[in-house]
Amino acid sequence: MNKNGQINRRDFLKIGTFATGGLLVAFTVPDKIPFAKPTATSEAALNAFLRIGTDNSIHITLSKVEMGQGIWTTLPMLIAEELDCDWSQLHVAHSPPGKAGDFLEPPVYKSTGGSETTIREFDRYRMAGAIARTMLVAAAAKRFGVRSEDCRTENSYVIAGNQRISYGDVATEAAKLPVPKVTLRDPKDWKYIGKSRKRLDAPEKINGKARYGFDSQFPGLLTALVSHPPIFGATVKTLDATQAKAIKGVRNVVQIPTGVAVLADHFWAAKQGRDALKIEWNLGENANLDTNMLTDTYRQLAKTEGLTIQKKGNVTSALAKSERSIDAEYSFPYLAHAPMEPLNCTVKIGKDSCEVWAGTQSPLLHQAEVAAFLGLKPEQVQFHTPCIGGSFGRRGSFSSDWVMEAVHIAKASGKFIKLVWTREDDIKGGYYRPIYVHNAQIGIGADGFPTAWQHRIVGQSLFVNTPLADVIAPKGIDYSSVTTGAPYSKSIPDYSFELHTTSVGVPVLPWRSVGSTHTVFVVETLIDELAFLAKTDPVVYRRAFFKNSPRHLAALNLAAEKSAWSKPLPKGQFRGIAVCEAMGSYVAQAVELSVENQAIRVHRVVCAIDCGLAVNPDGVRAQMESGIVFGLTAALYGEITIQNGVVQQSNFHDYPMLRMNDTPIIDVHIVPSTGKMGGAGEPGTAPIAPALANAIFAATGKRFRQLPIPAFW
Amino acid sequence: MPLYQLSINGKKYRVNADAQMPLLWVIRELVGLTGTKYGCGIAQCGACTVHLKGAPVRSCSFPVSAVLNQPITTIEGISNDNSHPVQKAWIDEQVPQCGYCQSGQIMSAVALLRDNPHPSDADINAAMQGNICRCGTYPRIRKAIKRAAATLPKTNGQ
Numbered sequence: 001m002n003k004n005g006q007i008n009r010r011d012f013l014k015i016g017t018f019a020t021g022g023l024l025v026a027f028t029v030p031d032k033i034p035f036a037k038p039t040a041t042s043e044a045a046l047n048a049f050l051r052i053g054t055d056n057s058i059h060i061t062l063s064k065v066e067m068g069q070g071i072w073t074t075l076p077m078l079i080a081e082e083l084d085c086d087w088s089q090l091h092v093a094h095s096p097p098g099k100a101g102d103f104l105e106p107p108v109y110k111s112t113g114g115s116e117t118t119i120r121e122f123d124r125y126r127m128a129g130a131i132a133r134t135m136l137v138a139a140a141a142k143r144f145g146v147r148s149e150d151c152r153t154e155n156s157y158v159i160a161g162n163q164r165i166s167y168g169d170v171a172t173e174a175a176k177l178p179v180p181k182v183t184l185r186d187p188k189d190w191k192y193i194g195k196s197r198k199r200l201d202a203p204e205k206i207n208g209k210a211r212y213g214f215d216s217q218f219p220g221l222l223t224a225l226v227s228h229p230p231i232f233g234a235t236v237k238t239l240d241a242t243q244a245k246a247i248k249g250v251r252n253v254v255q256i257p258t259g260v261a262v263l264a265d266h267f268w269a270a271k272q273g274r275d276a277l278k279i280e281w282n283l284g285e286n287a288n289l290d291t292n293m294l295t296d297t298y299r300q301l302a303k304t305e306g307l308t309i310q311k312k313g314n315v316t317s318a319l320a321k322s323e324r325s326i327d328a329e330y331s332f333p334y335l336a337h338a339p340m341e342p343l344n345c346t347v348k349i350g351k352d353s354c355e356v357w358a359g360t361q362s363p364l365l366h367q368a369e370v371a372a373f374l375g376l377k378p379e380q381v382q383f384h385t386p387c388i389g390g391s392f393g394r395r396g397s398f399s400s401d402w403v404m405e406a407v408h409i410a411k412a413s414g415k416f417i418k419l420v421w422t423r424e425d426d427i428k429g430g431y432y433r434p435i436y437v438h439n440a441q442i443g444i445g446a447d448g449f450p451t452a453w454q455h456r457i458v459g460q461s462l463f464v465n466t467p468l469a470d471v472i473a474p475k476g477i478d479y480s481s482v483t484t485g486a487p488y489s490k491s492i493p494d495y496s497f498e499l500h501t502t503s504v505g506v507p508v509l510p511w512r513s514v515g516s517t518h519t520v521f522v523v524e525t526l527i528d529e530l531a532f533l534a535k536t537d538p539v540v541y542r543r544a545f546f547k548n549s550p551r552h553l554a555a556l557n558l559a560a561e562k563s564a565w566s567k568p569l570p571k572g573q574f575r576g577i578a579v580c581e582a583m584g585s586y587v588a589q590a591v592e593l594s595v596e597n598q599a600i601r602v603h604r605v606v607c608a609i610d611c612g613l614a615v616n617p618d619g620v621r622a623q624m625e626s627g628i629v630f631g632l633t634a635a636l637y638g639e640i641t642i643q644n645g646v647v648q649q650s651n652f653h654d655y656p657m658l659r660m661n662d663t664p665i666i667d668v669h670i671v672p673s674t675g676k677m678g679g680a681g682e683p684g685t686a687p688i689a690p691a692l693a694n695a696i697f698a699a700t701g702k703r704f705r706q707l708p709i710p711a712f713w
Numbered sequence: 714m715p716l717y718q719l720s721i722n723g724k725k726y727r728v729n730a731d732a733q734m735p736l737l738w739v740i741r742e743l744v745g746l747t748g749t750k751y752g753c754g755i756a757q758c759g760a761c762t763v764h765l766k767g768a769p770v771r772s773c774s775f776p777v778s779a780v781l782n783q784p785i786t787t788i789e790g791i792s793n794d795n796s797h798p799v800q801k802a803w804i805d806e807q808v809p810q811c812g813y814c815q816s817g818q819i820m821s822a823v824a825l826l827r828d829n830p831h832p833s834d835a836d837i838n839a840a841m842q843g844n845i846c847r848c849g850t851y852p853r854i855r856k857a858i859k860r861a862a863a864t865l866p867k868t869n870g871q
Contacts, residue, residue, distance in 0.1 A: 068811030068848045198807055203795055205812030206803045206819060208748015208788035215747035223742075248714065248731070266742040267751070268734045340752050340760060340813040340847045389750075389813030390847050423753040618807060622853070626810060629849025652757035652845060661838035663851040 015135070017175035021054040022168070024175065025132045027124055048095065048121075050079055050128045052136070056156055056168030058083070059091045063121065064112040065361060066094070067391040068626070069681040070619040071117045072201045075125050077616060078118075081192040082129030082185060084153035085167065092200055094385040095363075111362040113396050113510070115583035115679020118615055122677065123184075130182040132174075139174035140165050196618035201387075212387045213359040216346040216418050222251055222263040224409045224417045225270040225425075227277050229259055231645035232430055232505050233284040236260060240278035247273045252415065256408040258401075263413055267420060286505040287645040294504065294642075295331050295435060298458040302329065302439035306456050306498030309482050313494030318452035322443025326529060330440070330705045332518045334640035335433035335511055336426065336655060341389020343421040343429075345406035349374065349414075354381045358403050359388035361396035365467065369400040370407050392630070393510040394431060398466035401431065401507070427655050428647040432640055433511030434460040434504075436481070436518045440526060443494075448534025449544070452494040457481055457519070460508050461501045476501060480510065484582055484686070485519035487552070488527065488545050506642070512630055516582040516686035521707065524578035524690035529703060538577055538694065539565055551586040551610045554671045555579055558608035559588035562669050572596075573603060576694025578687035585611040585678030586671070589628065591691040592664075595699040598712055602632065602664040605688065610671035611678040620680045621668040627684020628666055633658040635689035639708050717777055721746065722790030732778035736770075737761045739777045740787060748788040748816050752845065759844030762817040763787050769824040771843070788816035791823060799823050802861035810848035818844045822858050830865045832858065 016024040026049040048063035060079055066072040072092050080087060133153055140158035141148045143165060151160045156167045187193070204210040229235065241253040244262055249269025254261050260277055264270035319325065346357035354374055360366060363383045371378045388395065397403075406419035421429065436459035443452035461478035463469050472480050482499055489495045511517060531541035539560045546553040556579045560566075569575060572594045579588035592604045607624045614620040637656045641648045649655040693704050702713060714729045721744060728743045735754075740746050740763065749772060752760030756771035763772045764786040791797045795804065799822050809815045818841070825832055825840035832840065837858055846854070 070810070198804065199809065201812065202804055202807060202809050205809040205815050206800045207791065207795055208746070208816050210812055211747070212750075212813060214751065215741075217742075217745065217747065266738055268731065268738045268742075272731075338847060340750075340758070340811065340845070342751070387813075388811060390811040392847070420751075423755075423758075622807065622810060622850075625852055626849040629851065630847070633849075651755055652753050653755065657758075657845045657847065658849070658851075659843075659845060660841040660851045660854065663849070663855075666852050 015175060015179055017172055021172035022175070023052040023132060023135065023171040025050045025128045027128050050132055052132060052167050052171040054168045054171055056086070056089060056166045057091060058085045058089050058156070059093070061093050061095050063095060064117045065385055065388060066201060067112070067361070067388045067395070069117070069623060070199060070616065073197060073199045074118050074616045074619055075121055076200065077192040077197055078122060078125035079129035081190055082126050083133045084155065086156040089156060090200065111365065111396065113361050113393070115681040115683065119584065119677045119679065122615070126184050127182065130184055131180060134180040134182050135174040135177050136167050136170055138177050138180065139170040142173070143170060193615050194613065194617065197616055210387045212341050212389050213344045213346065213357055214341055214389070214420065216344075216357050216386070218416065220416055221346065222265065222415050222417050223267050223270045224261045224263045224406070224419045225267070225274045225422065226256070226259045226261045226405060226409070226419065227274050227279060228425060228429065229281050231281070231283050231289070232286045232507065234281040234286070235284065237280040237282045243276040243278070244273040247276060252413050253277070254409060254412040256405065256412055258405050258408070261409045261413070261419075263409070263415055263417060271422070283645065289505065289642050289645045291334065291435065291642045295437060298331070298435065298437035298502065299329060301458045301500045301502070302437050302456045304500075306458070306500040307477055308496070309477065309499055310486055310489060310495065310497040315452050315454045315494045315496040318494035319441055319443045319454060322452055324444040324533070326440070326442040326444070326526065328440045328526060328705055330438040330518075330522050332436045332521070332707050333638065334435050334506065334642070335634055335638045336640055337392040337394035337431075337509070337511055338426060338655065338657070339390030339392055339394055342423055342426045343394070343402040344419060345403050346418040347406045347410035348416045349407075349410045352376065352380055354407070355384070356381060356403065356407070357384040357386060358406075359386055359395060360403065361391055362400075365398070366400040366403045369404060373404065373407060374411070392512040397431060397509060398468070423652065424650045427640070427649050427651060430507040431509040432506065433517060434462070434508040438518065438522045440522060442526065442530065444530065444533065448530070448536060450488070450492050450530060453489065453492045454496045455485065455522075456498045456500065457485065458500040458502060460504055460506070462508055462510050462514070464501070480515045483515035483519060484580055485515070485523060487523060487581065490548075491545055512627065513582055513682040513685040516580060517634070520578065520580040520582070520686040521690045521693070524580065524687065525693050525703070525705070528576065528690070528694040528697065532697075542579060551673070551675050552579055552581065554673070555586040555588040555608045555610045558669050558671050559590045559606055562608065562667060563590035563592070563606035565590060574695050574699035576691045576696070576698055578690035578694060580687050582683040582686040583679030584676065585609055585680065585683040587624070587683045587687050589687045589691045591688070591695040593692070593695045593699065595696065600636065600696065600709065602662070602692065604665045604667065605691070607666065607668045607684065608671055609668070609680075609683065610673045610675060611680055611683070612673050612675045613677050614670050617670055620670060623680040624668040624684040625666045627682065628688045629658050629663060631685040631688035632692065635692050635707055635709060636662070637708055715778070717780070719744070719780060720784040722786055723784075728777070730777050733776050735773050736763070736775045736777050736780060736785070737772040740772060740785070746787055746789050750813055750816055752814065752817075757845070758814070758817070759821060760814050760817040762820040762844065764820060764824060767824065767827060769821050788820060791819065797823065798861040798864045799826065799857070802857040802864070805860055806853045806857040808850050808853040808857050810850055814844060814846045818846065818854055822854070822861070825858065826862060826865060831862050
């Protein structure tokens with residue numbers, strides 16, 4: 001796209017046909033990740049396409065992956081909006097493996113994440129649909145002997161007067177025409193965009209037919225389980241695999257950099273084999289790691305000045321002069337992503353080739369990594385992306401950790417293998433949302449509003465030493481650590497926002513809604529506290545800050561209205577609210593709960609989101625519900641602790657999830673908006689924990705400055 | 714290794730397996746039906762739920778030797794064409810997201826409605842709280858169960 005927002009057609013698409021006929025519109029979906037080792041071919045590669053078969057079928061190959069967030073349906077809606085195709089004839093697939101740069105076999109696509117798929121692809125997918133339609137019409141017009149302007153399109157047919165012809169019948173001819181100039185449809189004519197549409201992937205997800213990576217089955221395939229070190233960074237000192245190898249079905253035991261792999265005919269034998277391994281470990285430098293001690297260290301650090309993120313006035317002297325103040329310290333634990341489908345990866349290494357099956361957010365990154373390790377060209381690594389059973393950031397691993405683990409096993413054993421992680425491997429395996437500590441000092445003016453605010457954050461960086469470091473963490477400041485942490489700073493005269501970045505031997509990764517998981521909690525509970533001290537309703541109090549932020553205000557007001565904020569709740573019920581911007585969307589949530597004998601019962605959550613245009617409104621609602629349950633789970637239960645270097649949790653019994661009986665009624669409302677499009681996958685997670693904590697305060701008078709909310713107090 | 718004769722979705726299978734091998738892995742890796750999922754291995758998440766003589770069991774923690782002659786139904790045996798009232802309701806309410814847990818959710822819901830065609834919210838909580846959904850589709854699952862219940866005759870499940 002150029003500076004004026006116009007798409008340069010030559011930059012982004014190619015037209016072609018197949019030996020069997022049909023029309024192919026292939027388009028590039030560039031990615032902002034500046035890869036450390038880009039290949040000439042992969043950068044110019046075409047990685048999404050629309051194909052119209054001679055049988056009138058419509059095939060859409062996605063540039064991004066479906067992990068539950070709904071783009072399997074939303075992206076085709078964008079094409080269908082311009083193409084006038086028969087929705088029932090749509091076939092959707094993840095980008096297939098192929099030789100990079102090969103026109104007819106697009107290579108793997110790049111990362112999916114940041115809640116930005118629909119935002120980034122909104123124009124490109126519509127363009128692809130519009131160009132295909134224009135070419136099909138031109139081909140049909142020629143056949144009819146009329147002008148293109150005299151044709152209309154409907155349900156995969158071109159129609160002129162009494163003549164009609166299917167897209168499939170003219171697809172091959174259309175492919176020979178020059179690429180036309182097109183104008184995208186006026187929003188008032190939209191038939192798909194803005195109207196709820198059922199998910200295209202739902203039917204195969206309710207009958208067991210959907211094939212996830214975990215379901216990979218091939219003749220001769222062995223299942224591999226890895227005994228991982230009990231402590232991050234520990235290595236094998238001695239290994240005795242005698243008993244493991246004696247187990248029926250166990251075929252091989254190999255040592256790899258991340259532990260010891262047991263290869264067997266099936267999971268059960270591999271599991272028994274792994275249990276029978278005798279390993280002594282060199283514990284390494286993380287043997288004394290303790291999350292309580294680590295958090296204490298962070299607390300001390302938070303009392304010292306950090307790197308400046310934002311600064312104005314003189315906050316130190318302003319705080320000293322304040323008559324009333326808040327001095328608050330917050331802490332947040334490590335969190336596992338725990339997608340329902342545990343990590344897995346199937347690898348077949350051949351002569352000068354490698355085939356990989358893995359549900360992942362970043363196939364291209366892994367492809368490059370696998371190729372470099374095996375001494376292959378990226379195009380010699382075929383990457384298949386099956387259905388993905390959730391990710392929430394875990395499958396966005398920048399180090400390709402589990403994929404490389406599988407490749408190491410395949411290489412060391414010479415076998416065709418499927419690596420699977422058990423739930424225990426997943427919970428204990430690291431790549432967590434980091435621990436963060438915040439320290440905030442606020443001076444309060446006579447009018448009840450903050451006059452000075454010093455806010456310090458301590459935590460590990462998610463993005464240093466990753467391919468995104470230059471974009472998100474330039475000069476050692478990781479902006480994901482502080483994102484959405486200063487929405488109220490404009491009206492505060494003396495303000496300082498600082499960051500300490502730590503280095504700890506626990507691998508970390510972005511976790512749904514990333515920095516907003518902690519920054520929004522701190523800011524929104526502090527604002528609630530300020531409102532309380534000012535004896536002002538928290539909605540009214542916030543409105544004063546959002547005079548120049550209409551989208552915050554719209555979300556806040558809609559949530560207040562739909563939750564009947566000003567009307568009393570039934571006896572024994574209390575409410576709290578929070579609002580934030582995250583991933584370009586504005587979300588407010590009001591929580592209604594009761595607390596009996598320190599047991600919290602959330603009855604209802606009312607959510608309002610301004611995401612600009614909601615392409616598939618029911619999809620946006622589903623993502624808000626999903627984000628709320630995800631955020632509530634973390635707020636009530638989520639905590640990974642480490643003692644003597646060992647992760648203390650292992651499975652859902654000690655790393656619990658919200659369940660049906662805990663789940664409140666969730667009402668989602670979408671703000672009618674012409675604002676810039678924002679994301680949907682992650683923003684719903686951000687405000688739920690502070691809204692919950694604010695409601696708990698209303699119910700009990702207790703301010704919790706840590707997550708999860710303690711089970712007893 | 715003992716030989717077991719299993720009836721799964723009305724079809725007979727003969728498998729050689731370790732007596733302690735969980736039914737889940739027998740179904741997935743010896744029989745080859747992959748609709749039933751592994752999520753935790755300790756009967757905490759319900760992704761592996763199948764029916765044994767109509768009753769829901771967590772197949773990840775159920776040894777194959779304990780099946781005896783009881784017929785097994787998996788997600789693949791619920792219908793050939795997504796026509797079961799629970800499947801229809803799942804589409805109407807647009808339940809699935811990542812979809813990985815949904816086989817287990819549907820198996821629990823089908824068993825619930827067979828025994829109790831018109832469950833209360835408390836009944837739904839009791840029957841479904843063994844099934845975790847990390848995508849948080851619980852509100853839609855609840856609605857879908859009620860929708861499916863509304864299509865069932867007053868007296869009889871199925």
